[in-house]
Amino acid sequence: MAVARLTDSEREELLRRHPEWSLARDGDAIERTFAFADFNEAFGFMTRVALLADKADHHPEWSNVYNRVQIALTTHDAGGLSQRDADMAKAIDAL
């Protein structure tokens, strides 16, 4: 399914609203790294993100090493950033 990519000004707005995320992959993704007290906390967070992501049918690209979780958001169906990534960043930031 085709999804619209964000315009440059929409991308800037996304970063303004979510300053802890940064652009990656030539502006086609945003990334954020989270650090927790330990693995249990990190994995609990991942579980909450997983439930959100599946409900939204929008899935993160991520990795976990002990207490750290690195998340990249991009929209495969758009070949870059879309409103779905902005919505997911907002939902993750609200956890």
Ligand SMILES: C[C@H](O)[C@H](O)[C@H]1CNC2=NC(N)=NC(=O)C2=N1
């Ligand atoms: C068929 C299904 O709705 C699509 O493949 C969804 C699933 N999750 C997705 N997640 C992400 N990050 N990008 C997508 O384009 C995407 N598309």
